[in-house]
Amino acid sequence: MTRWALRTATTSYQVRLAPDGAWAELAYWGPAVEETLVPGPLEYAGPTPYSTAADVAACEYAPFGVRHFAQLDLIAEREGGVRGTLWRHSGDDLADKDGTTELRLRFADASQRLTATLCYRVSRDHDVVERWAEITNEADTPLRLERSRSAAFTMPTPGGARLHYLHGRWAQEFQTGQVELRHGRFTLENRLGVTGLAHSPWLAVQPLDEPDGPTWSTALAWSGSWAIDADADSAEGVTRVSLGRLPVEAAIELAPGETFTSPPACGLYSPDGLAGAARAWHAYQRGLRRDVTLPVVYNSWFATEFRVRADEQIQLARKAAAIGVETFVVDDGWFVGRDDDRGGLGDWEPDPAKFPGGFDRFVAQVRELGLGFGLWVEPEGVSPRSRLYAEHPDWVYQVPGRPMTTIRNQYVLNLGRADAAAWAHAALDRLLSRYDISYLKWDMNRPMTERGAGADLDGRHVANYYAILEALRRDHPGVVVEGCAAGGGRADLATVARCDVLWPSDNTGPLDRLVVQHGFLQAFAPHLMSSWVTDDPGFFATSPRSRDFRYVTAMAGVLGIGADISAWDQERLDEAARWISLYRSVRDVVQLGEVHRHGDPRGPFYAVEYARDDTVVLLSWRTGHARGSATHVSRPPRVRPRGVDPAARYRRRDDDSRHSGAALAAAGLAPLPDDTTDASVVILDRV
Structure with a gap:
């Protein structure tokens, strides 16, 4: 039987072909072994009554037609033709270069005129298995993909599975949850067009009888709508997790000769429970980071909100520089038409009334204090009262003849349009080229509505979002990019690969924030976790805590200051300087160290250790x-x-x-x- 053995830093992932080449199935996933014929817990024998062989196999990627009744990863239909896919293995390639191994398994359905390549990538530097699928239409008529997941991972869970996930809402992101699943399906999904606040595209699976033992975890590298399905069958002794994009508006249609490439689905195994899985994710994400120093930031939002005035901002910057802050960021309200949340989005030009001496001079004054300079932007936001909307009303998502929904008094730029995407890139590139900017906070404060009709609207929007970020980082490598979406609404592996740091939540209350950060660290590394010291009490757990509590909480990731420091007396400023100095002395350990969490922040005592x-x-x-x-x-x-x-x-x-x-x-x-x-x-x- 043909079999391939992939080796990560500490684990093995082994795939084999079914006897007739009709599918690939997982043979072994666990601690590293040298043997390539290991009999594993996914082995099965005997009849498959009232089912088919593929329905009980640990299929790596299952189209309707190969499987009939169990969980499916691909449903393809050709207009007036065949619905369902019956393919056979048609070739494979295995390549190893500089410690990275790539496997490509090709399958073809001659009747449906469809080919698929199942792609794998592993590295000896971490334990993550990256997987994706490439589906090609080989015929001269369109092919509809009703479902087109990235991959499926099968885990042995005799007796059932314990599933760990992250859920939440605005100001209460990354709450940890778990469910016991012995039979049936557990689904996480998001239809917002962005990664979302309600759920994270991350899941961990453990056998019910081994809560601190073997743990498998999966995540999707995608920033649009998505779905994760976990199917457990304690009688069969397995749990299968399928991850991928979720076409919301319509099925994805492939033109003749066109190829659909799914976003990567990533999985890992750890013998050390949830804590070990978290450390494995952190190691993988450290490999995605750029070699940049993440500065201690002061953000002016809590001090001024929309009331941005150059003289007041400079006074804040002087105090920030005196306490050891390294970068000064002007948040919302710096651009024309932005005196509240009802105008200005889309008109990314500094407001001359707010910077009467010129924005160039203002930035220079901040830089003369020894500070880096940053700006908040929301490139996908469009205000109905903006010049952009007046000139290009067709650039926002809308259904002609129907009312348009405003959320936070704004529309969403259709970034999937080539002209709108080119404009957004040019606007940001112009800011970064003209002014001495070293920090950019990209926010996105509302989901998509009224997207209307069109080919793969979600995919085109996300692809251009990625392309703009990649171009900005290529052309302005010294600019640190922070990802944000109404807080933690765009936290996923794809954004992680294109941003330097993330904003987990708009809630900076000390107790609330500690719970958010605890869940964030389950799936994301500390160098990605921006955290500010403010005077905000929080939204849910509001009992008072000391200022020390706030500083230590913000030190758990990338420290920032967001309070109104213009109201602080000298004692508080000196206190801040001491904490910032302490943080800077251990910054590399906190941001890049191995993390161990002790306890739970919802209990009486909690600690986080970095080594x-x-x-x-x-x-x-x-x-x-x-x-x-x-x-x-x-x-x-x-x-x-x-x-x-x-x-x-x-x-x-x-x-x-x-x-x-x-x-x-x-x-x-x-x-x-x-x-x-x-x-x-x-x-x-x-x-």
Whole structure:
């Protein structure tokens, strides 16, 4: 039986052909092995009553026609012709270069005149398996793809599966959830045209009887509408997860000779539970990052909102520079027509009334303070009162003759149009070329409505979004790009590959934000997590927390300041300077270190540990109620660091005490020794 063995950093992924070449199926996925004929838990034998062989196989990609009754990844139909695909293996290629292996398995259906290539890519630098499909119309008539997923991953789950997922809403993103699934289907999907706030395109699967053992996790690299289906059958002992785009407006239609390429679906295996899966995702995402330093940012939104005036912004910039901020970002309100949220979007020119000395001079003044300079933009937003809409009303999504929906008082630019996309790129390129800008925050504050008819509207919009980001990063490599969509509404692997950092939530309240960040770190690395210190109480858990709590929370990723520092006295400014200096001293460890989370922020105590090279940074929070009385015995919570070397010795920077790694790992340390402190930073250096 033909079989291919793909090797990642620590795992093996083995694929084989069915005996008649009608499909490819997963043979083994787990810890790295040298053998290529490993009998794995996905093996099956015996009859398949009331079904077909393909319906019970661990099919890597299942078209209707090969499978008939079980989960499907492709449904193709030719007008007036064949519905369903019955293909056979027609060739394959396996190539290895510089530690990266690519496998391409080709299948063809001579009757339907369709060919498909199942594509795999793995690297010895991480444990992620990247998969996608290329579907080609070989006939001279159109081919409709009613369903065209990227890939499916099959996991052995005898007795059923425990599924972990991320859900939420605006200001409450990345909430962790789980469900037990013994039979049937669990679906996550998004129809908004952007990745979405309600669910993330990420899923983890564990056998029900091994909650801290083998874990498989999948994610989709796509920034439009998407779907993930998990089908569990405890009798068969497997769970199959299918991921891919979700055509919302209409099926995807391929013209003669045209090829549809699905977005990558990514999967990984970890023997170390959810925590191990998170670290594996982080390692993969660190490989996608550019070699840029993510600066400590000050953003002026909370200080001024739309009331942007050059003199006030310069006063904020002076204070920001004095406390150690590295980049000053002017948020919404800097451009013409933008005095509130009802106008201006689309007219990306600085408002001369707000910058009477000229925008060039304003930027130069910020730069003279030793700061980088950044701007907030929303390239896909169009205000009904903008000049852009007056000149190009046909550039926004709409159905002729029907009312247009405004959300946040705005429309959406049809980025799928070549002319609109060219305009958006030119507008941004002009800003970055004319002004000394080193930071760009790309926001997107509403979903798509009234997209109307047309060929693959979702695909064209997303493709041009990617193309613009890629062109800007190519032509302006020194500009740091932050991705945002009403908070965390565009957090996915494709955006991660094209942005340097993400904004997880508009909620900066300390307790709320800590929960958001906990879920974010399950799927995304800390160097992607922008977090600000503000004075905002939050939306849900609003009990007061100290300023230390806020700084330590923001230090858990990429630290920023978003409060109105014009209202701070010198004591608060000096306090901020101390925290920023501390963060900058361990920035590389926090952003690029191996992450270990201790506990849950919804409990009484929570900590996040970062380990890199010879340093361990431990951030801790008292999230529950204080002890409340000095008359009762209280033992402070202890943390056993997981990133220390038991054979080494470490020095605590705060008190200069020395400890063996073995003692730290066994007995732990108490980062919050009494009730007077609700957050702390402990730094351990190898000596």
